Amino acid sequence: MHVVVNAAMSADGKLSSRRREQIRISGHEDFARVDALRADCDAVMVGVGTVLADDPHLTVEDPDLRAERRERGDSDHPARVVADTRARTPPDARVLDDVARSYVAVGETAPDDRCGALRDADAHLVTAGTERVDLAAALAELETDGIDRLLIEGGGELLFSAFETGVVDELSVFVGSQIIGGRDAPTLADGEGFVDEFPELTLAAADRLDDGIVLSYTVAD
Ligand SMILES: NC(=O)C1=CN([C@@H]2O[C@H](COP(=O)(O)OP(=O)(O)OC[C@H]3O[C@@H](n4cnc5c(N)ncnc54)[C@H](OP(=O)(O)O)[C@@H]3O)[C@@H](O)[C@H]2O)C=CC1
Ligand SMILES: Nc1nc(O)c(N)c(N[C@@H]2O[C@H](COP(=O)(O)O)[C@@H](O)[C@H]2O)n1
Numbered sequence: 001m002h003v004v005v006n007a008a009m010s011a012d013g014k015l016s017s018r019r020r021e022q023i024r025i026s027g028h029e030d031f032a033r034v035d036a037l038r039a040d041c042d043a044v045m046v047g048v049g050t051v052l053a054d055d056p057h058l059t060v061e062d063p064d065l066r067a068e069r070r071e072r073g074d075s076d077h078p079a080r081v082v083a084d085t086r087a088r089t090p091p092d093a094r095v096l097d098d099v100a101r102s103y104v105a106v107g108e109t110a111p112d113d114r115c116g117a118l119r120d121a122d123a124h125l126v127t128a129g130t131e132r133v134d135l136a137a138a139l140a141e142l143e144t145d146g147i148d149r150l151l152i153e154g155g156g157e158l159l160f161s162a163f164e165t166g167v168v169d170e171l172s173v174f175v176g177s178q179i180i181g182g183r184d185a186p187t188l189a190d191g192e193g194f195v196d197e198f199p200e201l202t203l204a205a206a207d208r209l210d211d212g213i214v215l216s217y218t219v220a221d
Contacts, residue, residue: 001150002148002149006152006153006171007173012180016185017180018184018185021054027210033174033214035060038060039060039062039066040149040151041149042079042146042148043079044152045150046152048083049157051095055093057095059076059077059080077099079100079101080095081105082103083105084106085132086107086111089123096122101124105133106126106127107127107131107133126141139167166221172215175212175214177211177212199219199220202218203215204217
């Protein structure tokens, strides 16, 4: 599976504020770039923290991009995937609506009643890991379902795990022109943090967009 990470961060590296509410960091051009990235993927993944904070939809906005997907035999929208160990995704979350296929990756001890409620909402459950969703195992399971290209959009906890697990092939990050600040505000990679063996990136491009810049990297194996 090819895994692309995309995020938007402030000039001081924050994905949102300490209130963990969605903040518009990207401008129109960057949102259009993200829409094209989504359209190029088989699935878009976020952590349950982002679902609870933002209630995202994770679909493709541009009708032309949807038409191109149909022309190549794909559904209008990529599938949505939530990493959610304890099955906390609300069954009425937008990410579970019927416009696209939805997966929730849960842990082995996720409560049966909450898993049942997610199945009732037509979510496809993938079970992997105990303390936290085992990303490598979950992604391997998704690959058997035809997901070959995955976009992970955040938040900071999930992105750290993705880098820690070594599943990321590419990173693109829009750096906006504002300061958000806050020691508890989410950053691109939160989690425990690395103390050595830092994932190494190769800068492939730096493109000015809106009032910011998109940095595109490949990730060393
Ligand atoms: N600017 C941007 O581009 C973006 C900003 N955001 C912002 O980020 C914030 C949310 O980020 P954050 O709070 O870090 O939440 P995340 O979306 O990263 O979700 C984290 C949660 O996912 C669950 N999870 C399951 N498996 C794993 C795993 N293997 N590794 C890590 N987490 C796992 C955990 O909950 P559990 O243990 O219960 O499973 C964890 O607490 C919001 O404020 C949102 O607005 C989000 C996306 C993009
Ligand atoms: N690319 C980007 N730029 C920003 O400024 C953002 N705040 C985000 N946030 C992410 O987009 C998701 C919302 O998706 P929908 O519009 O609902 O499809 C949100 O949950 C974050 O993942 N992204």
